Amino acid sequence: MxxxxxxxxxxxxxxxxxxxxxxxxxxxxxxxxxxxxxxxxxxxxxxxxxxxxxxxxxxxxxxxxxxxxxxxxxxxxxxxxxxxxxxxxxxxxxxxxxxxxxxxxxxxxxxxxxxxxxxxxxxxxxxxxxxYAERRLGAARDAATALVVLIGTGVSAALFIGETTHVARGYAGEIGHAVVVPGGEKCLCGNRGCLEATASAAAVVRRYERLTGAVVPGASAVLALADSGDTAAGQIWESALDALAFGLAHAISLVAPDVIVLGGGVAEAGDTLIRPLQARLEELVRIQPVPRLTRAHFGxxxxxxxxxxxxxxxxxxxxxx
Missing domain, CATH: 3.30.420.40 (ATPase, nucleotide binding domain)
Incomplete structure (x- = not known):
């Protein structure tokens, strides 16, 4: 090891x-x-x-x-x-x-x-x-209400209200299985159009490979291709951003967090993820204050x-x- x-x-x-x-x-x-x-x-x-x-x-x-x-x-x-x-x-x-x-x-x-x-x-x-690490010592430390979203193999979240995590017998936080593209990609859960099936790292890779026939080592490679002008990669990345924005907009409408902390492999994209996502939320969220988006401190x-x-x-x- x-x-x-x-x-x-x-x-x-x-x-x-x-x-x-x-x-x-x-x-x-x-x-x-x-x-x-x-x-x-x-x-x-x-x-x-x-x-x-x-x-x-x-x-x-x-x-x-x-x-x-x-x-x-x-x-x-x-x-x-x-x-x-x-x-x-x-x-x-x-x-x-x-x-x-x-x-x-x-x-x-x-x-x-x-x-x-x-x-x-x-x-x-x-x-x-x-x-919990982000709430105690990291990017959500000073927030009264915080939503921490990890975007990796899947997409999942944790909600803190004060010092309390909402657990709901383990079923809370499954934002990755919110339907954001009705009739869209098939998800492992059996549904179609789940956020996870569109915007997770695994989904970004799978969708790019299916569209192009090329093999890529990970979502970061797809993002690098998008940055270099690859049309297919750009299309996949933009649709992933759209799906994430819809999912987060619904979460904001429901719980109005002070901050949204983004972690997981996809969040390693930094401003390439956060800036366009923040802009999309500014367009979608009209009643609640749009919370600050930030990368996880502990990566x-x-x-x-x-x-x-x-x-x-x-x-x-x-x-x-």
């Missing part, structure tokens, strides 16, 4: 208990150790096991290996694990209701992790973990930071019990 290139990151988490943070994505599992002085180690990256009836157990096998590898320094041995999981996941009960990408349904991760790991495990939905490591915070919180709650 090879670490990413780069150096250990100085985290703004401050001194505290050493923990392991793990973020399970649709294609990659990332893991890092948070030391007692608040530094996040170089993240390890391994492929996520392929979907199947036993995928939850196989994911936890990988998690166990990563925890073992990141526990090799006795002087700073972790005292807890923060584990972020994808799909429809209930942070409060630890039940993974459904993950289309990984193929599990109704999995009690709280019971599984208690049985399999000696360390206490704080379980969070992957997007709510990332959003694609937000899930690791949020998981680390959750693990430290768990230790604090156990100490106070």
């Amino acid at each position: 090879e670490p990413e290139l780069g150096v250990a990151t100085a985290a703004p988490l401050g001194p505290g208990a050493p923990v392991v943070a793990i973020d399970v994505g649709g294609t990659t599992i990332k893991a890092a150790a948070l030391t007692s002085d608040g530094r996040l180690s170089e993240p390890l990256r391994v492929p996520t096991p392929v979907r199947g009836p036993d995928s939850a157990e196989r994911v936890l096998d990988v998690v166990g290996q990563l925890v073992g590898e990141l526990s090799a320094t006795p002087a700073d041995a972790p005292r807890a694990v923060g584990l972020a999981l994808p799909g429809i996941f209930d942070d409060e009960t630890g039940v993974g209701h459904w993950s289309e990408n990984l193929g599990w349904k109704g999995v009690d991760f709280s019971a599984l992790t208690a049985r399999r790991f000696a360390l206490p495990v704080a379980l969070r939905h992957d997007v709510r973990a990332a959003a 694609q490591d937000a899930g690791l930071y949020g998981s680390a915070l959750a693990a430290r919180d768990l230790l604090g709650s156990e100490a106070g019990a």
Whole structure:
């Protein structure tokens, strides 16, 4: 298991208990150790096991290996694990209701992790973990109401009202399955025209490859082609921006957030995403104030930071019990 290139990151988490943070994505599992002085180690990256009836157990096998590898320094041995999981996941009960990408349904991760790991495990939905880091210490820190939207393999969101995350048994935040193009692209959920089927990184790649017959390594390559004048890439990117604007405009009408934080791989486009999206929202939203759009402070490591915070919180709650 090879670490990413780069150096250990100085985290703004401050001194505290050493923990392991793990973020399970649709294609990659990332893991890092948070030391007692608040530094996040170089993240390890391994492929996520392929979907199947036993995928939850196989994911936890990988998690166990990563925890073992990141526990090799006795002087700073972790005292807890923060584990972020994808799909429809209930942070409060630890039940993974459904993950289309990984193929599990109704999995009690709280019971599984208690049985399999000696360390206490704080379980969070992957997007709510990332959003927690942004709310506590990042781009949404000073907002009374914040919507954090991650645009990667899928599209999902987390809503903070004050310090409270809206969970709704794990079903909240699935903005990626809002229909923004009626009758449009087929989505993994079975519907047509979902935001995720039009504007996620996977959708941008899939649509470009289908339109041109070319093979591209990722959404960033499609965006680079659009910037260079490729007509097909420009068409795909503009339609993705339109879909995102419609989805966010509906969210603004419903909850009127003070800020919208954009994270995930597509948000790495920076101003190429934010400026045209902000302009579209200025046109679409006529009653509510249009919130400020900003990139996630923690970038694609937000899930690791949020998981680390959750693990430290768990230790604090156990100490106070």
